[in-house]
Amino acid sequence: MRRHGRRGLLVLALVLAVASGACSGSGGAAPSPVARTGGTTPAPTPSARPQVTLEEAGRALRAVLAADEVLGSAAPRLLADRHHLLKQARDGHLALAQAAYDSAEAEGGDPPRYTWGAPRLLVPRSARGPVWFAAVVDRRDAAGRARPAVLTLVRQGADDWQVSSLSLLDDALPEIALDAEGYAAGLAEDDMTVAISPRLMAPLHATTAEEGAAGFSAGLIAEGPHTTAHAAEIAATRTAEKRTGCLNYDSIFAAAGYPVHALRTVDGGALVMYSLVRTTTRTIKIDPCAPYIPIPRPARGLTTMPYARKELRTVETQQYVSVVPAKESGEPARVIGYLGGITKVFVS
Numbered sequence: 011m012r013r014h015g016r017r018g019l020l021v022l023a024l025v026l027a028v029a030s031g032a033c034s035g036s037g038g039a040a041p042s043p044v045a046r047t048g049g050t051t052p053a054p055t056p057s058a059r060p061q062v063t064l065e066e067a068g069r070a071l072r073a074v075l076a077a078d079e080v081l082g083s084a085a086p087r088l089l090a091d092r093h094h095l096l097k098q099a100r101d102g103h104l105a106l107a108q109a110a111y112d113s114a115e116a117e118g119g120d121p122p123r124y125t126w127g128a129p130r131l132l133v134p135r136s137a138r139g140p141v142w143f144a145a146v147v148d149r150r151d152a153a154g155r156a157r158p159a160v161l162t163l164v165r166q167g168a169d170d171w172q173v174s175s176l177s178l179l180d181d182a183l184p185e186i187a188l189d190a191e192g193y194a195a196g197l198a199e200d201d202m203t204v205a206i207s208p209r210l211m212a213p214l215h216a217t218t219a220e221e222g223a224a225g226f227s228a229g230l231i232a233e234g235p236h237t238t239a240h241a242a243e244i245a246a247t248r249t250a251e252k253r254t255g256c257l258n259y260d261s262i263f264a265a266a267g268y269p270v271h272a273l274r275t276v277d278g279g280a281l282v283m284y285s286l287v288r289t290t291t292r293t294i295k296i297d298p299c300a301p302y303i304p305i306p307r308p309a310r311g312l313t314t315m316p317y318a319r320k321e322l323r324t325v326e327t328q329q330y331v332s333v334v335p336a337k338e339s340g341e342p343a344r345v346i347g348y349l350g351g352i353t354k355v356f357v358s
Contacts, residue, residue, distance in 0.1 A: 058137045059137075060133065060134070060135040060136060060137070060193055061136055061137065061138070061141045062133060062141050062143060062165065063133070064131055064133050064192060064193070067131050067133045067143045067145075067163075068129075068131060070163060070165075070169075070171040071129055071131070071145050071147075071161075071163065071171075072129075073171070074098050074163065074171060074173060075126040075129075075147070077094065077095065077098060078095065078098070078124065078126070079124070079125055079126065081094060081095050082095065082121075082123050082124065083123050092111055095107070096108060096111070097172075098171075098172055098173060099172055099173050100164065100166070100172040100173070100174050101164075101174040101175065101268040101269060101285070102174070102175055102266060102268050102285040102327045102328075102329045103173045103174055103175055103176050103329070104172075105327040105353040106176075106327055106329075106349070106350070106351055106353060107121075108353070109312060109327075109351060109352065109353040109354075110122065110351075112311065112312060113310075113311025113312055114311065115311075116310075116311040116312070116314075117310070117311045122151060122152070123151075123152050124149050124150060124151055124152075125149075125150045126147050126148065126149060126150070127147055127148030127149075127150070127156065128147070128148075129145045129146065129147040130145065130146040130147070131143060131144075131145050132144040132145060132146070132186055132194050132273055133192075133193055133194060134193065134194045134195060134196030134273060135189060135191075135193035135194070135195065135196070136196050139198075140164060140165075140269065141164065141165040142162055142163060142164045142165065142174070142196075142269075142271055143162070143163055144160060144161065144162045144163075144194075144271065144273065144281075144283065145160070145161050145163070146158055146159070146160055146161075146179075146183060147159055147161065149178070157178045157179065158178070158179045158183070159176055159177065159178050159179070159349075160175075160176070160177050160179060160183070160283065160331045160347055161173055161175065161176050162174045162175045162176075162269075162271045162283050164269065174268065174269060174271075175268070175271075175283050175284075175285065175329045176329060176349055177283070177329045177330060177331045177347035177348055177349045178347060178348065178349050179331065179346060179347040180345075180346055180347060180348065181344070181346035181347075182346070183281070183346070184275045184276070184277070184279070184281060184333050185275060185276040185277075186273050186274070186275055186276070186281065187273075187274045187275060187276045194273045194274065195273065195274040196271075196272065196273060196274075197272035197273065197274060197280050198272075199270050199272070201272065201280070202337075203278075203337060204278070204279055204280045204334045204335070204336060204337055205230075205279070205334055205335045205336065205337050205339060205341070205343065206230060206334045206343055208270045208271075208272040208280060208282045208284070208334070209270055211270070211282045211284055211332055211334060211343065212265035212266070212270065212284045212285070212286055212330075213264075213265045214227045214230055214231055214343075215227075215231055215236075215237065215263075215284075215286060215330065215332070215345070216263035216264055216265055216286055217263075218230075218231045218237045218238060218241075219236070219237055219238075219240040219241060219263045219286070219288075220240070220241060220244070220261075220262060220263050221241055222238045222240075222241030222242060223238050223241075225241070229342060230342055230343065231332075231342050231343045231344075231345070232342040232343065232344045232345070234344070234345055236330065236345045236348050237345060240261075240263070244259075244260075244261045247259055247261070248260070251292065252295070255292075255300055255303075256294065256295050256299035256300035257292045257293065257294060257295055257300055257303065258291075258292070258293040258294075258295050259290075259291070259292055259293075260290070260291050261288060261289070261290040261291070262288070262289055263286050263287070263288050264286065264287050264289070265284070265285075265286060265287075266284075266285035266286055266287045266327065266328075268284075268285045270282065270283070270284045271283045271284075272334075275333070277335070277336055277339075278336030278337070278339075279333060279334050279335045279336045279339070280333075280334040281331065281332075281333060281334075282331070282332050282333075282334055282343075283329075283330070283331050284329075284330055284332070285327065285328060285329050285330065286328045286330065286350075287325060287326065287327060287328070288325070288326040288328060288350075289323065289324070289325050289326075290323070290324050290325075290326070291321065291322070291323045292318075292321065292322045292323075293320065293321045293322075294319070294320055294321070302317040302318065302319055303317055303318040303319075303321070303322045304317055305317060305318070305322065305355070305357070306324070308351065308352050309324050309352050309355045312352060312353075312354065312355040313355040313357055315357040317357075318357045318358060319358065320358045321356075321357075321358045322355075322356070322357055323355070323356040323357075324352050324354070324355055324356075325352065325353055325354035325355075325356075326350055326351060326352050326353065327350055327351065327353045328348065328349075328350030329348070329349050329350060330345055330347060330348055331345070331346055331347030331348075332344060332345045332346065332347075333346055
């Protein structure tokens with residue numbers, strides 16, 4: 011069951027932290043960002059050589075996308091190809107890629123194949139910390155349909171790059187602040203110069219998805235299909251499952267334990283890339299009324315069981331791109347990109 015008391019205290023603490031950040035100055039660290047309607051933030055000033063240059067990031071991305079195209083479309087598909095492609099993934103992207111391969115193998119098919127357009131690099135100028143960059147690239151499916159995707163890549167070791175997250179954009183990307191040499195400004199997870207610090211975006215998003223517009227985070231995150239609509243869907247499904255399926259139903263969201271990445275936008279806000287985990291549980295309420303729980307179509311390739319006798323639990327990995335406004339803008343954060351799917355199934 012959902013632990014409303016503990017979650018309520020946690021969310022209240024998060025909201026108070028956001029509110030105190032919005033009301034307090036930024037100290038001596040940096041000038042306060044300008045609200046979106048009031049102007050633009052000054053471009054970052056070039057300083058020391060970044061840990062990864064634009065040229066290095068370009069080569070790394072081309073290598074990753076080329077391997078994805080060539081090995082992803084190879085026939086016959088070899089186990090070595092799958093191993094190599096999964097080595098290029100980590101964090102939430104690895105969970106989704108692994109589930110796609112496992113599901114396709116179980117159903118006797120192939121995972122989806124994609125081709126990629128020309129990238130736009132967003133490389134933060136940072137002298138220390140994890141080495142990463144982002145890119146915006148058109149992803150085309152086998153039918154030729156293209157959608158812009160936001161990828162984050164993280165360097166592991168000397169020159170081993172892996173895709174950490176991939177989300178498809180539903181809305182236009184905001185303008186990213188660049189310095190004179192074309193480098194972006196990366197934000198730390200606890201940066202308080204924006205309305206919501208990057209590390210708080212995921213838990214506040216999770217709360218909005220569960221509790222809707224009446225929850226603790228009301229007004230901090232805009233309503234939409236990836237936020238408040240989830241709360242309405244959960245309530246409707248809970249009623250329907252109880253009435254027609256004799257099932258107890260619950261679905262909870264939580265921040266995933268994957269890295270959070272953020273870049274400064276020209277209006278003083280931030281573009282934030284992060285992940286959530288959604289866990290949905292169906293439990294038989296009355297045995298004679300519900301003799302079993304059917305496995306939903308998207309989960310069938312991840313379990314060998316045809317149905318559940320007592321409980322069915324599915325876990326989704328969800329990757330998001332959101333726009334956080336400047337601290338004093340008074341506007342809510344907006345979700346502009348998403349990609350996710352079921353990555354684990356538990357049957358009993």
